[in-house]
Amino acid sequence: MTARRARLAVTASVLAAALTLSACGSADEDVRRxxxxxxxLVSSSGDYSSYRTEDSVDTVAAIVEDAAEAGRDHEDSTGRYLGYEDTxxxxxxxxxxxxxxEVTDVRDGYDRWGPVIIPIWGGFGGGYRSGFAGGGSGGGK
Known part of the structure; x- marks a missing residue:
């Protein structure tokens, strides 16, 4: 293979990779989509939306996490909480x-579900990766 062909092959590979990556949304976009x-859809206002389904909590969580793995995941008697960078x-x-x-942005999520998630995930810090993860054994983090 000539040097020119090698450069063209590398350029084509880089271009294909860039196009593939640009076609992929962020985890937050993938989850909302x-x-x-x-x-x-039951209701929507700004970044908040509520939905209804006949699927179980575990089925919904599995479908959502197939789209994008949550950075934080907590389950208790009130259901499942999935935390992403902005959602x-x-x-x-x-x-x-x-x-x-219910789907909302992180700040609103902390306002809505803070009493449940703050003891597990720590306080709001601009996204799940920024907040203090709390003490303890590591369960629910």
Whole structure:
């Protein structure tokens, strides 16, 4: 292979990789997209949206995490909390069966669910990676 062909092959490979990466959204975008594509919108206001599904909490969480693995994941009697860099998701069992899903930005998530998540994830620090992760054994972190 000539030097020119080698350079062209490398350039083509770099260009293909760049196009592939640019086609991929961020984890936050992927999470919001998979939820809006798969579940029934109940309400939406700004960064907050709520959805409804007949799927169980665990099924919803698995589908969401297939789109993007959560940086933080906590489960308790009120459901599952998934934390991403800029997005938080709360999935809880619905009174009528299935699940209710709430999606919002991190700041609003801490305002809404702080009493549940702060003891596990630590205080708001601009995203899940920035906040103090709390003490203890490491469970739920």
């Amino acid at each position: 998979v939820i809006s594509d798969n579940y029934d 938080m998701v709360h999935i809880e069992p619905s009174n009528t069966g299935g699940s209710d899903i």
